Amino acid sequence: MDMRDIAKLAGVSSATVSRVINGSNLVRPETVERVRKVIEEVKFFPNTSATTLKYGRSGTYGLIIPDITNPFFPEFLKCFESIVVENDHEMLMATTDLHSGHMQQTIRRMLVRRVDGVALLASEIETEPFESLVHNRVPLVTMDRGHIANGLSDVAINNKSGMDQAMLHLKELGHKKIGYIGGSAGLTISEHRVEAFVRALKRVDLVPHPEFMRHGNYRVTGGMAAMTELLSLKDRPTAVLTANDVTAVGAMRVILKMGLTIPRDISIIGFDDIELSDIVHPPLTTLRLNRYDLAKTFYDALQHFKADSRTYGKRHVVKTNLVIRESTGPARKRTATGSSAI
Incomplete structure (x- = not known):
């Protein structure tokens, strides 16, 4: 069955059927409805290749x-x-x-x-x-x-809107030493997010710590590797923001594996708000990109x-905007030996 058959059943010309299929506004609504009803009844599927050749659009x-x-x-x-x-x-x-x-x-x-x-x-x-x-x-x-x-x-x-909210949230919780695990080095989107992170810190009068900043790879493995390095520091961050939620999941995995707790020992913030972020334990505070x-x-x-x-x-x-869940909490003071104070 082709458009000529559809035209015969609908009582219109083949050109009219073609116009209906291609969304033309030159056909009266009642005619459009009649043609579409016939197309649905006979389960007709137009030849898109032919349409592409004729109109130059697929x-x-x-x-x-x-x-x-x-x-x-x-x-x-x-x-x-x-x-x-x-x-x-x-x-x-x-x-x-x-x-x-x-x-x-x-x-x-x-x-x-x-x-x-x-x-x-x-x-x-x-x-x-x-x-x-x-x-x-x-x-x-x-x-x-x-x-x-x-x-x-x-x-x-717009990383600024969410980053500003995240930094203000962490500052209000008493965090001053805030780390960052970024995306793959050299990518434009990675550079934009780390720049937004640094600017957001400065806007709330917090000092960026280069030693607390690491590259990841937007995957769990990158989050794990970077967090392992951060936790090995004698003076480590009390909170870490990551370039995406998957990176945050990797970071959380290392924190828990080392016997630390989230957020009591360290707070974590992700980026994206994927469905998984509300399922992991504890549920992840994150910057939502709808x-x-x-x-x-x-x-x-x-x-x-x-x-x-x-x-x-x-x-x-x-x-972007901040979604607060259970992975962020008050900063814990650290003793001279580097352990967390009760």
């Missing part, structure tokens, strides 16, 4: 994420797909697996499928893969990279290029 958005094992990204993926499908679009997802060499292959997949735009949440991308997208007039929306141009928008994460808001912002940013793929891009911002 109705598909590409999504590139760095690490499917990080719970943040499946949670984002669920929200983004829901929004895309609700708006009669499709989604093509790919992952770089934190490997920059996979990016070129991933971009090629997107171009072969003729996606209408790409949402890129991977920060390790180099300049070269952009060239293929630009050459083929495929709009791109990046996360926290800070660049906009024709066909290029960026979604910035997944639905982030997904909707990416979708709206892609839609900005719907009329013209070379439209000049925009900078979008998504806020």
Whole structure:
């Protein structure tokens, strides 16, 4: 069965059926309803390849994420797909697996499928893969990279709002020696978060301690390794903020393994507010980056290029805010020997 059969059953022309399928506003509402009813009754699925060839648009958005094992990204993926499908679009997802060499292959997949735009949440991308997208007039929306141009928008994460709340919370609890476990060295998003951490400390009149700052890898292993180093210090921090919740989970694992308690001996704050953060023990205080808001912002940013793929891009911002749970508590004074005072 093809569009001619649908047109015959609905009593309209094939052109009208085509317009209904492609969301044209040139068809009367009652006609749209009649055609869609026939399509649903006969379970007709249009040939999207033919539509792409005719109109130059596939109705598909590409999504590139760095690490499917990080719970943040499946949670984002669920929200983004829901929004895309609700708006009669499709989604093509790919992952770089934190490997920059996979990016070129991933971009090629997107171009072969003729996606209408790409949402890129991977920060390790180099300049070269952009060239293929630009050459083929495929709009791109990046996360926290800070660049906009024709066909290029960026979604910035407002670390300041959440970081300021976190530092004020720790200061009110009596913490002065605050550490930080960041993300992978060299990534733009990692640099933005550590800079926001240092600035937030200074805004509440606390002194940054470089010896309390470590790189991680956005994974449990990075959190474990960095926290092991911090706990080996003779004068260690009383609270630690991490670049994401998965890193915080790794840090918490080491703290408990060494016979210390959270938050009595050391307070921990994560970043993202993944579902797991409210399940771990103790429940994790964290900076919430709302997944639905982030997904909707990416979708709206892609839609900005719907009329013209070379439209000049925009900078979008998504806020963070502190969610206080049980992993933060009053700072304990330390004795001259380095042990915690009761």
